[in-house]
Amino acid sequence: xxxxxxxxxxxxxxxxxxxxxxxxxxxxxxxxxxxxxxxxxxxxxxxxxxxxxxxxxxxxxxxxxxxxxxxxxxxxxxxxxxxxxxxxxxxxxxxxxxxxxxxxxxxxxxxxxxxxxxxxxxxxxxxxxxxxxxxxxxxxxxxxxxxxxxxxxxxxxxxxxxxxxxxxxxxxxxxxxxxxxxxxxxxxxxxxxxxxxxxxxxxxxxxxxxxxxxxxxxxxxxxxxxxxxxxxxxxxxxxxxxxxxxxxxxxxxxxxxxxxxxxxxxxxxxxxxxxxxxxxxxxxxxxxxxxxxxxxxxxxxxxxxxxxxxxxxxxxxxxxxxxxxxxxxxxxxxxxxxx
Amino acid sequence: xxxxxxxxxxxxxxxxxxxxxxxxxxxxxxxxxxxxxxxxxxxxxxxxxxxxxxxxxxxxxxxxxxxxxxxxxxxxxxxxxxxxxxxxxxxxxxxxxxxxxxxxxxxxxxxxxxxxxxxxxxxxxxxxxxxxxxxxxxxxxxxxxxxxxxxxxxxxxxxxxxxxxxxxxxxxxxxxxxxxxxxxxxxxxxxxxxxxxxxxxxxxxxxxxxxxxxxxxxxxxxxxxxxxxxxxxxxxxxxxxxxxxxxxxxxxxxxxxxxxxxxxxxxxxxxxxxxxxxxxxxxxxxxxxxxxxxxxxxxxxxxxxxxxxxxxxxxxxxxxxxxxxxxxxxxxxxxxxxxxxxxxxxxxxxxxxxxxxxxxxxxxxxxxxxxxxxxxxxxxxx
Numbered sequence: 001x002x003x004x005x006x007x008x009x010x011x012x013x014x015x016x017x018x019x020x021x022x023x024x025x026x027x028x029x030x031x032x033x034x035x036x037x038x039x040x041x042x043x044x045x046x047x048x049x050x051x052x053x054x055x056x057x058x059x060x061x062x063x064x065x066x067x068x069x070x071x072x073x074x075x076x077x078x079x080x081x082x083x084x085x086x087x088x089x090x091x092x093x094x095x096x097x098x099x100x101x102x103x104x105x106x107x108x109x110x111x112x113x114x115x116x117x118x119x120x121x122x123x124x125x126x127x128x129x130x131x132x133x134x135x136x137x138x139x140x141x142x143x144x145x146x147x148x149x150x151x152x153x154x155x156x157x158x159x160x161x162x163x164x165x166x167x168x169x170x171x172x173x174x175x176x177x178x179x180x181x182x183x184x185x186x187x188x189x190x191x192x193x194x195x196x197x198x199x200x201x202x203x204x205x206x207x208x209x210x211x212x213x214x215x216x217x218x219x220x221x222x223x224x225x226x227x228x229x230x231x232x233x234x235x236x237x238x239x240x241x242x243x244x245x246x247x248x249x250x251x252x253x254x255x256x257x258x259x260x261x262x263x264x265x266x267x268x269x270x271x272x273x274x275x276x277x278x279x280x281x282x283x284x285x286x287x288x289x290x291x292x293x294x295x296x297x298x299x300x301x302x303x304x305x306x307x308x309x310x311x312x313x314x315x316x317x318x319x320x321x322x323x324x325x326x327x328x329x330x331x332x333x334x335x336x337x338x339x
Numbered sequence: 340x341x342x343x344x345x346x347x348x349x350x351x352x353x354x355x356x357x358x359x360x361x362x363x364x365x366x367x368x369x370x371x372x373x374x375x376x377x378x379x380x381x382x383x384x385x386x387x388x389x390x391x392x393x394x395x396x397x398x399x400x401x402x403x404x405x406x407x408x409x410x411x412x413x414x415x416x417x418x419x420x421x422x423x424x425x426x427x428x429x430x431x432x433x434x435x436x437x438x439x440x441x442x443x444x445x446x447x448x449x450x451x452x453x454x455x456x457x458x459x460x461x462x463x464x465x466x467x468x469x470x471x472x473x474x475x476x477x478x479x480x481x482x483x484x485x486x487x488x489x490x491x492x493x494x495x496x497x498x499x500x501x502x503x504x505x506x507x508x509x510x511x512x513x514x515x516x517x518x519x520x521x522x523x524x525x526x527x528x529x530x531x532x533x534x535x536x537x538x539x540x541x542x543x544x545x546x547x548x549x550x551x552x553x554x555x556x557x558x559x560x561x562x563x564x565x566x567x568x569x570x571x572x573x574x575x576x577x578x579x580x581x582x583x584x585x586x587x588x589x590x591x592x593x594x595x596x597x598x599x600x601x602x603x604x605x606x607x608x609x610x611x612x613x614x615x616x617x618x619x620x621x622x623x624x625x626x627x628x629x630x631x632x633x634x635x636x637x638x639x640x641x642x643x644x645x646x647x648x649x650x651x652x653x654x655x656x657x658x659x660x661x662x663x664x665x666x667x668x669x670x671x672x673x674x675x676x677x678x679x680x681x682x683x684x685x686x687x688x689x690x691x692x693x694x695x696x697x698x699x700x701x702x703x704x705x706x707x708x709x710x711x712x713x714x715x716x717x718x719x720x721x
Contacts, residue, residue, distance in 0.1 A: 075532035082502020254700035
């Protein structure tokens with residue numbers, strides 16, 4: 001898939017923002033653009049969300065459009081489904097991805113099925129936002145990466161941005177998409193990076209990966225919180241004369257297989273990086289796709305750099321043993337180069 | 340605090356006698372602590388005013404349509420012309436009386452046992468047959484109705500009704516959302532979360548809890564220590580009503596009140612309809628494994644269709660001739676619908692990938708090609 005040049009790709013006005021500010025800006029704009037957009041969840045109203053993603057929005061748009069719900073994730077998602085059936089554009093916040101699990105019945109049984117089970121009589125233009133991932137020494141249950149569960153569920157799109165500008169452009173596309181989108185936001189990136197973000201209506205089409213750095217020797221495929229890790233490893237490899245092409249998937253569903261395969265056909269080597277548990281992770285889907293579609297181009301086995309088959313550790317001292325860092329990614333790059 | 344000596348304390352005067360209230364209260368108790376308008380013998384209990392004759396006849400017609408579907412469904416299943424379906428015969432008053440209180444602008448979220456409710460609101464019989472034939476034509480709900488396809492998971496429809504109701508409120512309509520559930524379903528978290536959400540957000544919802552005594556093989560007494568499920572509403576600060584689920588005039592009466600309350604912006608209501616699953620869980624179920632005739636005793640005498648029939652005949656609203664004409668009309672309508680359902684074409688193989696997203700992803704496009712190749716089809720004749 002090639003990137004389409006729309007007018008929003010070359011925005012006139014930008015402002016320097018963190019990712020959380022870019023998300024807030026996208027939500028603000030969406031509320032302004034379309035009366036159907038409604039934002040709800042735990043603590044998103046008066047308080048503006050535990051990470052302040054919805055800061056100021058209730059004051060600006062009123063408590064009918066931006067509102068606190070009782071504390072029950074299944075009903076947050078389930079109620080959103082009903083709102084979507086009735087023609088609204090619900091944007092639900094799940095406070096942490098690790099708190100999503102009570103809602104999985106609604107997600108797996110209904111969210112992705114409504115268009116299908118009504119032959120498009122109904123569809124669900126719903127977004128579920130959830131902070132995910134580790135790297136900031138959160139307590140137990142606050143650092144999960146359950147994206148593979150969602151990507152494995154038919155009928156749901158999965159988006160994971162890695163920069164403030166992408167967060168805005170992808171979130172606006174997600175909110176205006178006619179189908180359900182899970183939008184995972186890396187907690188580690190909320191405030192750690194600032195960049196110029198277009199201030200206007202800026203949308204990035206879902207299903208287009210971004211080539212972060214170009215290189216001829218190794219392809220590193222990643223998304224969300226792992227992109228900055230891969231970039232550091234790529235920079236280190238670059239100084240050792242290895243050309244690393246870092247691909248930020250941006251969306252897992254739809255998956256931009258064309259960009260992945262074109263790169264691997266060029267480099268002949270692939271490293272896939274996620275912070276999710278090893279077995280059955282989305283990294284495995286990417287690896288299998290490369291193996292099926294481009295094995296004749298490979299000069300080395302595909303290597304996965306991932307979390308482990310243990311619960312995410314809430315142990316500050318050893319958290320980065322679990323969550324991939326630049327050293328582990330650089331070692332993997334070295335390994336595929338030396339095969 | 341000092342004691343006032345200026346005014347001697349007086350006990351408040353008792354309210355003036357209210358014969359209607361007293362009669363209603365006595366009838367409630369007499370019926371087994373539930374609202375009932377006509378007793379099993381068809382006589383009025385005096386608990387309240389009966390709907391007008393026209394409405395009573397409409398409710399009777401709808402119950403006959405529902406019962407005919409249920410009875411013909413059994414036959415069609417045995418003939419291999421219908422898939423496994425959950426019968427609802429004996430629960431017609433619970434379904435028809437509640438659904439009849441809605442208009443086509445309202446939402447209906449039925450469970451798999453609520454074919455009777457969906458038919459009452461206007462779901463074409465052919466679509467219902469198609470659903471239980473596992474045909475995608477049973478999923479294509481009519482554009483002029485807000486009836487969702489039957490829910491197979493338990494209780495998940497309850498939060499959906501809250502969302503649809505809230506959306507109507509936000510849009511400034513006075514439309515309501517109604518969702519059904521069973522006694523077993525009221526053990527699920529989604530039931531409780533939805534009642535709480537609807538209360539907290541003042542969503543115009545009407546929750547119908549059909550207590551039919553059984554969740555497949557588990558009787559209500561094993562399901563919960565609670566003996567009055569309508570009281571679950573109290574825990575969420577919303578009204579709860581208990582009604583004789585085999586008295587269609589009563590279910591219609593209480594549901595209309597709840598619907599009107601919701602339309603006025605006064606929030607949700609939980610209605611427990613006390614009924615009985617006379618039939619097996621599905622046409623493939625064998626209830627003799629878990630219950631005996633003693634469990635079912637007395638329920639045939641409470642049959643909701645015969646109860647209203649007796650009432651209407653006693654009142655002179657129905658005669659042998661008009662009954663025969665009505666039954667013939669109902670049977671003709673069903674057979675015409677069956678013909679329509681028989682004419683629905685089988686789905687094509689690649690249709691399993693239709694309607695996943697508005698625009699198929701590249702992955703779905705490739706999978707579609709794969710199916711066509713494997714089936715020896717080309718894109719043109721797919």
